[in-house]
Ligand SMILES: Cc1cc2nc3c(=O)[nH]c(=O)nc-3n(C[C@H](O)[C@H](O)[C@H](O)COP(=O)(O)OP(=O)(O)OC[C@H]3O[C@@H](n4cnc5c(N)ncnc54)[C@H](O)[C@@H]3O)c2cc1C
């Protein structure tokens with residue numbers, strides 16, 4: 001039997017909780033109100049310790065103060081989390097659908113034989129079970145699922161919950177690792193930062209985003225000309241960066257940049273959740289995509305099914321004429 | 327170095343996705359399938375390691391969708407062995423059962439390195455890689471972009487937000503969940519795939535499914551509500567371009 005408590009795996013940077021962590025705490029607050037339990041945040045490592053008091057929404061924060069946990073490495077992380085989950089026996093554990101969460105969540109599920117749901121958008125208690133909505137197929141399909149047993153391991157997409165606006169300082173419990181920590185066979189070496197010198201897309205008001213719909217490197221010029229006419233910069237989805245057509249500093253999304261321009265003109269981008277999470281703060285989204293079912297149209301204010309290769313040059317002309325006229 | 331690569335079939339998202347009559351699963355009968363994108367990157371990474379450091383590459387795939395074409399294409403790229411796990415029915419097995427079948431086929435290879443895509447778009451219960459790793463008794467690292475062989479082990483770069491990567495030292499054996507290979511999957515001409523079809527033998531192995539209790543029950547699958555969708559602009563290219571330009575001027579975004 002599990003307790004009614006809801007655990008949150010916290011992530012921190014620069015002595016502050018990550019945005020996703022504050023969102024998870026907000027979601028956990030609502031869920032704990034329904035289960036009648038407490039919200040417990042887990043902070044791993046000494047480096048995150050200073051963020052413990054800022055875990056708004058948690059009743060209790062458990063900090064495992066061990067330098068081995070300061071940088072992510074799978075062995076020590078899993079050893080500690082497996083122990084804490086067994087000890088705390090929560091109804092659910094909320095984990096961000098982040099680069100660490102995507103590894104840790106399914107591994108814990110397999111170790112503890114616990115149910116796992118990825119890409120969660122909504123979590124509610126219904127009778128004895130949790131009802132969870134998950135996004136599949138690049139955002140084209142939603143699934144409502146039932147999770148009957150605890151601990152339910154739920155990996156949550158950024159933007160699914162809001163941080164709570166009822167701040168209260170949590171009780172903080174700082175401890176040494178409850179289990180001996182072996183470095184394991186996969187160990188952190190060093191962080192590699194992107195090369196400086198490129199355009200900072202996070203500071204741009206106008207962005208033209210290019211996706212796989214551009215098809216060929218030669219076609220990048222059409223988008224470049226449009227960005228220039230608009231007085232903005234080019235950014236891209238991951239396949240374009242994978243191809244090497246733009247540097248990694250231009251990638252928008254989970255493993256790329258988080259942008260907040262006044263205008264995001266998406267050309268041939270499907271709108272996968274991993275891309276959308278990098279453009280949550282955009283003012284106006286206009287999407288050009290030949291597939292009327294593309295999820296990008298769910299977050300755009302205006303859209304068109306025209307072929308981007310036909311539309312982009314016309315739009316460049318239309319902008320230029322209007323700029324001359326005013 | 328011995329490398330095993332897992333290649334999975336997923337529905338092609340370019341085609342419309344249908345839901346079965348009972349409303350709780352994708353209708354796979356009418357779907358067209360292709361290789362999971364990050365698995366394709368895993369294969370490319372394996373071939374790059376074979377070229378740079380020397381390795382044998384064995385590919386393991388479950389038998390559904392368009393698996394034969396995927397395997398012939400892998401053969402044309404120069405892999406050493408193609409293991410096809412045959413299924414009792416032509417439905418994809420549940421994740422735990424799939425992990426068990428894959429582990430059963432991969433175990434005897436005694437691979438130093440197992441590569442699998444870090445995600446598939448039809449995974450409801452999180453990534454398969456960590457589950458497979460546990461079955462194999464190996465450590466797992468996912469969201470990896472680029473693997474290089476050095477003395478005594480490998481270095482793998484794990485992606486973090488902001489175009490930042492963590493370089494990790496990997497002592498073998500291990501399972502890596504690949505997001506992207508060092509360079510994009512290579513193109514193979516159709517003629518090479520045709521040649522591979524004639525000369526390639528699959529190593530077929532029956533997949534024994536362990537009966538497992540579903541941990542998660544799907545109640546309903548559906549397309550997202552179109553209620554909040556964008557206002558669609560229709561007309562000729564020139565008309566739509568004019569409308570967009572006007573909207574941008576009206577809102578003061580373009581001056
Ligand atoms: C751990 C992880 C991290 C990730 N991080 C990121 C990230 O940071 N950023 C990111 O972007 N992705 C990321 N991804 C990948 C993400 O899941 C998607 O695969 C990716 O965003 C898809 O890019 P896309 O929209 O350009 O391509 P697709 O999904 O292939 O979409 C192309 C679109 O173009 C349209 N199209 C085709 N031709 C035309 C035309 N002529 N005119 C107009 N439209 C056309 C098609 O209808 C389609 O909708 C990540 C994935 C994982 C697993």
Ligand SMILES: Nc1ncnc2c1ncn2[C@@H]1O[C@H](COP(=O)(O)O)[C@@H](O)[C@H]1O
Nearest residue numbers: 158159276277279280281282283285299
């Ligand atoms: N599910 C989602 N995931 C990520 N970003 C989203 C999502 N829904 C909306 N957004 C972003 O939030 C902004 C405002 O969305 P909305 O208020 O729903 O029109 C849009 O510009 C989107 O980029």
